[in-house]
Amino acid sequence: MTRPEPGQFTEKGMPREAITAELNKARLEDVGWISGQSWGLVYHAGEDVDEIIREAYQLFAHGNGLDPRAFPSLKKFETEVVAKTNFLLNGGSDAVGTMTSGGSESLLMAVKSSRDQARDLKPHIKEPEMIIPQSAHPALDKAAHYLGVKSVRTPLDSDYRASLDAIREAVSDNTILLVGSAPAYPHGVVDPIEGLGEIALEKGLNLHVDACLGGFVLPFLEQLGYRIPLFDFRVPGVTSMSADLHKYGYSAKGASTIIYRNPDLRRYQFFVVTNWPGGLFGSSTVTGTRPGGPIAAAWAVLNYLGEEGYTRLVKEAMETTRVLQEGIKSTGKLEILGDPVMSVFSVASSHVDIYALADTMAEKGWQLGRQQLPPALHLIVTPPHAKIGDTFLADLQDSLHRVEGSNPEACEGIAAMYAMMGTVCHQPDLQQFAVDYLDRTYRLEDQSSGE
Numbered sequence: 001m002t003r004p005e006p007g008q009f010t011e012k013g014m015p016r017e018a019i020t021a022e023l024n025k026a027r028l029e030d031v032g033w034i035s036g037q038s039w040g041l042v043y044h045a046g047e048d049v050d051e052i053i054r055e056a057y058q059l060f061a062h063g064n065g066l067d068p069r070a071f072p073s074l075k076k077f078e079t080e081v082v083a084k085t086n087f088l089l090n091g092g093s094d095a096v097g098t099m100t101s102g103g104s105e106s107l108l109m110a111v112k113s114s115r116d117q118a119r120d121l122k123p124h125i126k127e128p129e130m131i132i133p134q135s136a137h138p139a140l141d142k143a144a145h146y147l148g149v150k151s152v153r154t155p156l157d158s159d160y161r162a163s164l165d166a167i168r169e170a171v172s173d174n175t176i177l178l179v180g181s182a183p184a185y186p187h188g189v190v191d192p193i194e195g196l197g198e199i200a201l202e203k204g205l206n207l208h209v210d211a212c213l214g215g216f217v218l219p220f221l222e223q224l225g226y227r228i229p230l231f232d233f234r235v236p237g238v239t240s241m242s243a244d245l246h247k248y249g250y251s252a253k254g255a256s257t258i259i260y261r262n263p264d265l266r267r268y269q270f271f272v273v274t275n276w277p278g279g280l281f282g283s284s285t286v287t288g289t290r291p292g293g294p295i296a297a298a299w300a301v302l303n304y305l306g307e308e309g310y311t312r313l314v315k316e317a318m319e320t321t322r323v324l325q326e327g328i329k330s331t332g333k334l335e336i337l338g339d340p341v342m343s344v345f346s347v348a349s350s351h352v353d354i355y356a357l358a359d360t361m362a363e364k365g366w367q368l369g370r371q372q373l374p375p376a377l378h379l380i381v382t383p384p385h386a387k388i389g390d391t392f393l394a395d396l397q398d399s400l401h402r403v404e405g406s407n408p409e410a411c412e413g414i415a416a417m418y419a420m421m422g423t424v425c426h427q428p429d430l431q432q433f434a435v436d437y438l439d440r441t442y443r444l445e446d447q448s449s450g451e
């Protein structure tokens with residue numbers, strides 16, 4: 001049978017074997033996440049965990065969490081996932097939460113709840129604002145943009161943590177919400193959550209802690225005896241938290257949690273339409289249909305791994321992180337930015353052009369995240385990296401030799417693209433560039449071109 005054109009709707013379906021072959025062929029193009037070549041995007045805990053994910057996902061691929069009466073199974077899974085996450089984050093017995101499709105949706109929900117609560121309880125605020133440190137994830141800007149809230153970015157201290165002085169100064173009569181990260185994506189450092197809690201309580205504001213990255217790591221690090229600054233509901237003033245199952249929860253993509261200290265605030269997350277002919281419409285999160293696969297897979301992985309499994313994985317990732325950081329520092333040409341608490345960190349250089357180094361590493365198959373302000377490389381360390389640490393460090397050393405003499409200041413006028421391996425050279429209008437890029441990438445005629 002001849003292969004159909006990508007946009008062609010074939011009269012007859014393709015044979016099953018051909019579909020399987022196409023699927024597997026397409027996968028070969030993807031980054032080698034099982035062998036540890038990517039340093040973000042995928043969090044792989046091993047083949048046994050993958051088998052559990054596949055089984056649960058497959059069994060519930062058609063499940064729809066939209067109607068808990070039709071799918072009591074998914075309701076049970078979601079409740080237990082939220083309860084376990086709440087246990088880890090010390091939310092206590094009043095806490096409530098929901099699962100969402102990912103960190104961005106959890107953050108969107110946190111902002112919506114605070115916005116709608118402020119509309120209700122502080123109606124004099126007509127132009128609500130939230131204060132987010134420079135390092136907080138852009139999904140918060142997106143949420144603010146979608147919801148008509150102004151996001152006020154505040155500078156970081158020299159240790160890359162949120163500046164409490166700057167936040168205090170930024171609070172205005174319109175402020176409704178403060179945000180801290182545990183840790184923040186760019187440098188892996190935890191913001192001063194206790195200080196943020198004090199400001200929140202003093203000014204009567206909500207405080208969301210974005211633990212999308214750290215929610216399933218920091219609690220286990222604490223148990224292992226690492227010194228971790230208080231970051232969760234034990235801090236008075238924290239009103240909500242997000243933690244992603246599809247990151248260091250090691251579950252399938254499409255799973256995160258948003259937890260509230262008490263049900264009052266969560267009520268504002270829900271959306272209701274009462275006069276629709278289709279019936280009384282009540283929706284707990286952004287999505288209408290709620291895919292069962294990620295919910296079931298998250299439940300399965302949490303139960304499969306248990307405390308012992310997570311502790312082992314956290315230990316492994318931390319040990320690999322230590323080896324990598326020591327190797328990186330020993331080059332004498334690279335430095336780790338700030339004081340990262342877990343297995344996420346960034347590497348800068350005052351000796352070589354860091355993006356040239358990234359290009360050279362890319363030629364060797366290493367896909368490193370690139371950052372800006374300051375230019376740096378980004379690493380999220382996971383279990384597959386344990387096996388390739390030595391090769392990575394040898395390749396890094398070799399790449400450093402190859403870019404010896406490059407200008408560390410050469411990165412001026414160059415921007416790094418988040419979650420992509422590219423840098424953007426000397427574009428006068430980055431906003432325009434990024435929109436054009438997305439437009440080109442998602443065209444129908446050439447799905448593969450993203451350049």
Ligand SMILES: Cc1ncc(COP(=O)(O)O)c(C=O)c1O
Nearest residue numbers: 102103104137139185210212213
């Ligand atoms: C700290 C933090 N918050 C939020 C997000 C957004 O999560 P998602 O990509 O699942 O929407 C990320 C993603 O890396 C993150 O690191």
